[in-house]
Amino acid sequence: MNAREEQETVAGKAYDVELARRLWRFIRPHRKVFFLSALLLPVHQVFNLVQPLLLKAGFDAVAAGDGVTLFTTGVLFGVALLAEAAAFFFQYYLSMLVAQRCLADLRVKVFSHVQRLPMSYFDRNPVGRVMTRMTTDVEVLQEMFAAGAMNLVADLVLIVAIVTIMMSLHLELALVSLAMMPFLLLGINVFRLKARQTYRLIRTRIARVNAYLGEAIPGMAVIQLFNRQERSFEEFDDLNRSHRDAIRRSNVYEASLFSMVEAAGSLSIALLLWYGGGEVLQGIVSIGTFVAFSEYIRRLFVPLRDFSNKYAVIQAAMTAAERIFELLDTPVERPGRAASPDPAPAPAATAPAAGLASGVPGPAEPAEPATAPAVIQPSRGAVEFDDVWFSYRPNDPVLKGVSFRIEPGERVAVIGATGSGKTTTIKLMSRFYDVDRGAVRVGGRDVREWDLDALRRHMGVVLQDVFLFSGDILSNLKLGNPDVSEDRVRAALRNANGEGFVRRLPGGLQAAVRERGNNLSAGQRQLLALVRMFVVDPEILVLDEATSSVDTETEFLVQGAFEKIMANRTCLVIAHRLSTIRNADRIVVFHRGVIREMGSHSELMEKGGVYYRLHQLQFQGEGGAADAPGTRDAAAVD
């Protein structure tokens, strides 16, 4: 928790040129509206400041018995009031318009960036934290606009203007009624520092609440199964309380500050009455000046009171901006290395597809190196692991010098115990991660030199746990690609023998899929994932066979679809079914991150090594049930 708290707490600066410059990039496209709103600010203030002067003229007119002047000042006062209100309305409306537009842009920008982040980022950052960047942190920026924090400079100008006007009206009276000011400023400064700490605490704690929810809600099934509700409740209760307490502390500071400023204001009025009242009675000061003073004092204390609050909001906003930009600065997956010694392949073949899935690069994004996207040419679909070393965490290698080759059209089965590094090979092939040493080559080319979109388009991957998005079956099979026709989907379904299965779902292709596809069974999801492969028809197929057994009927369908999609294709299958393993051209046996054996089924059986023993143990007398030769027992056999 401590580490997280530290990470969530970034020292707040109220003003940071670099941050302001970057925020400005988001305001820039809406600068016309922004400047219009900024322009209305002094207009609003002028109409505000002129009112006490009009009151003064009015009261003095009363004292002098001048009805005409009284009438004109009355009319002017009304005009000033209306103009002030109108200017305020449009100023606020326009500034919020800019705010909402900028923040919507910012969210899109963050989302498109998150979409391109490497998997290692999500290993390090919990969902809740990533979501906080896009929700709470963006809202804090919005508060900056809403609180009029951008008007801090204008407020300072206002304060100076009021003091100047008061002094020019009557210096002596001004000095007396402003006698409280130094004390007040001192007090405000003390509160500002106190409040700053609590504001930061509040941000940290709300981030923790979000992070907790981000884990607890998706994990609700486990919480309920293990009767952890009470524990979870207590944990959440703790986090929630600490957040509440932080807010309560800030409330105490705010309440004290407000009452202090109110008291100081009242005291100033009292001083004015005591001193100025006498002067008026003696006829030294006019009643109008006296009224104008009391009005100015009132107007002076409002920006003073809000100053510390606005300052704190700016600080919080800068902290939030810092975090958002930190996320935006996290390097995204590189589409490829700039220079390549290989002869450049004809770019025309893949040119139209280049822009297909490449996010929405904003104007601020550094230009990505324009490498010609690689095309599988000379050795179509070949895959090669060349002395690959890889670790998720430093000094904890998961793959240790793995080398193997899949020829075009060859089918290779990978087997091995849980945790031996099988799935990791897939992640390296599709470049979710980059190797530490060695190279992974696809089509004779290092995956790091590939255009990432092109690489992934050539490679169809079915992961162990199939993830479906909420929507319907059709949209999940199309995977959001509008170019895929429904006919193509139907043809794929026919090929995968999945027609009957889909027909039986309520609504067929339009059958609803809930979030994560949790209204479908694991087997059904797997079958759909295979149909997806028929739709995309990839050159290289990578399958992580599910270990969970499915019902016999679905299993039959899945197995049939498996065989069909793998035919005449370069395939890497992390296999658990005996049939898949037997039918493979070559079997690679993984053990703790190294390749232990490699060869065809008959070769390995003849050899009488690890594979032979696994086979004896797992499949004796079995007809190829969906059991796993390596899931638990390889280590035991060894």
Ligand SMILES: Nc1ncnc2c1ncn2[C@@H]1O[C@H](COP(=O)(O)OP(=O)(O)O)[C@@H](O)[C@H]1O
């Ligand atoms: N995202 C990750 N972060 C850290 N370690 C991981 C991650 N994914 C897998 N590992 C570790 O890497 C090793 C190999 O995992 P994996 O390739 O998934 O094994 P399997 O052969 O069961 O598919 C395991 O010890 C696992 O704990």
Ligand SMILES: [Mg+2]
């Ligand atoms: Mg695995």
